[in-house]
Amino acid sequence: MKKTELPLLVSGTGESLNDVQHLTGFKSVSRVVLLKLENGEQHLVVPQAEYSRALRNARSSFVWTPEMLNVSSRNRNDIRKWITAILAEKNVKRVHVMADFPHSYALPVIKCGVRLDIINHSIVSGRSTKKPNEIRRIGDTQQAAVIAMRSAISLIQRSKIDTDGTLKQGNHHLTAEFLRKFIAKILIDHGCDGACSIVACGQQTEDPHEQGSGVLKAFEPILLDIFPRHITHGFWGDITRTVVKGRPTPELRKMYNAVRAAFDAALSTIKAGIQAKTVHKAVIAEFKARGYEAEMKDGLLTGVISCTGHGIGLSLHEDPIVCSDPVKLTSGNVLAIEPGLCYPGIGAVRIEDLVEVTSDGCKYIAPCERKFEL
């Protein structure tokens, strides 16, 4: 964590629990309050039920319960009282909070005469620059994702094309639902949770968040997006492949080659010290050179997919975002790079892999071969 000039107050759900885990090592399942003082001292307030687990797992932190802070039993479940109690206990008069800090928590704090300043999340938490053990953990998860991806692609490869163009595995149709469960069980076997993978076919791929359903078909893009989370340590992985069973149309093959080239263009640009938007621009330029651009059609953005990538760690999407925002890459960033093209009536092509940013370039977190025509 970078030095901040103010104490930092973290509380809420979702991201703030990830911030607490990042700063203390403690993976909470309930709402907690973390106060980090200017001198680095960390004070963690947890409910009774979490106390002994927090004592065992939270590193370099003083652990409190509301009872220890003399919060009355009537207010024991009111986290706002925990916050004002720990601020009073440590005599804090001004704190930084992150963008997600709830307004309903801010009001009583302000009423107690404490000044709140909102601070950019990633700067304070330092989460976007991963330590070697964090990169290893992302690697655990990404390796599971790679194994699941290979198994899924192998299953599509071994399927047969029926007379109507649908895919069959033995006597059964090969469906998106079956493949999603098949992927999920492999992830489970590797200690990861990922039941919601995207297995979309044909026009379903045009909607980036459509999970996909029904029988898979030959000659159309099949998009597989697998994004598991490790059950024990909570780090995410993320990989996407687009494949076609049987011969793809020339149009689709041209799109696929462009996406691969755009991916390579991104990778040849990435290194510590450059701007994330430089990577995004390289992708846009490569697509443009091949005749692909982002364009509005009937109020919808088509062509080049608008964002090149994102950081990944304890959140699936976190800083740095690889798009047009000004943000400098640093060694230890782990990026999901995912250029893509999408056209109504044809579908989408995306390729996504994770890379670690290094001083002179980048390297794959867990390499996975690329197949297109199966």
Added chain:
Amino acid sequence: MKKTELPLLVSGTGESLNDVQHLTGFKSVSRVVLLKLENGEQHLVVPQAEYSRALRNARSSFVWTPEMLNVSSRNRNDIRKWITAILAEKNVKRVHVMADFPHSYALPVIKCGVRLDIINHSIVSGRSTKKPNEIRRIGDTQQAAVIAMRSAISLIQRSKIDTDGTLKQGNHHLTAEFLRKFIAKILIDHGCDGACSIVACGQQTEDPHEQGSGVLKAFEPILLDIFPRHITHGFWGDITRTVVKGRPTPELRKMYNAVRAAFDAALSTIKAGIQAKTVHKAVIAEFKARGYEAEMKDGLLTGVISCTGHGIGLSLHEDPIVCSDPVKLTSGNVLAIEPGLCYPGIGAVRIEDLVEVTSDGCKYIAPCERKFEL
């Protein structure tokens, strides 16, 4: 949703996405903004990538993108601009927000001269009173949990006790990790995600959020807490059983009988119109009659577990909380009832099932037999 006198503004992560799904039927994976006007009109602002899916799935809502609200391309990813734009578009000067609404979103809204009032989440959303189709969905998930629970218990039942008291399945030790994966795969087969079930043994059960690890043992409590979420519709289930392989100690058996009796005491109290704390008090009284009370030991609460239950739906824990807070039960509440006892050196005993509150009592969402000594 109950009528509110002010428009309602929903935005943020976690709970607010569940609120948006509850009010519109649209299951978003990105941050969105929902503005519900006094006349019931709903305006949903989603990113470009979600637009067509929102158009298809969001019922009785006008769907907007930031572009349609003339948010400049520079600010396209800044959700605060979406919020101020939709409030200006609909000329809203005062709104209700929920307790989780981020402070960083509230500030620019206030700066635009709009007054924000924080409102109790469950009152506005109406989420705690389930409609029949919502209860059916919770039933889908709970049925999957029941099947997984039965299979897990059957596996423990069929295991052998080794000379050192550890459980063996064929030539292998039966571990918490194996059983957790076994449960997860059954849940996957039934369309649910639940990779983090608690499978804890002996003293591990003393920590309510300890997932459990290592070889399972005979003569000690094995606590199984399975809480899956349905992959498609997102409703949760929740079930807990405590079992012992081999003969339990008389002390443990006495605890188990008390927990069963406390559960029955809760069920005989539940009906629409009574206070949730009346249910909690019935549990406390039953335990007390059997010599069990909540007590502090070395700063830790032991004995009777402090909360009897919680509502369940699109969140695993939601209103109404069945504890000492004053809240009246209504027909259509779905409650997880989970009385328990916990003593250091012995471990914990908990039983948990879901019931639907009716006008004259309650009924199980998905019945599951109770076994203790296996």
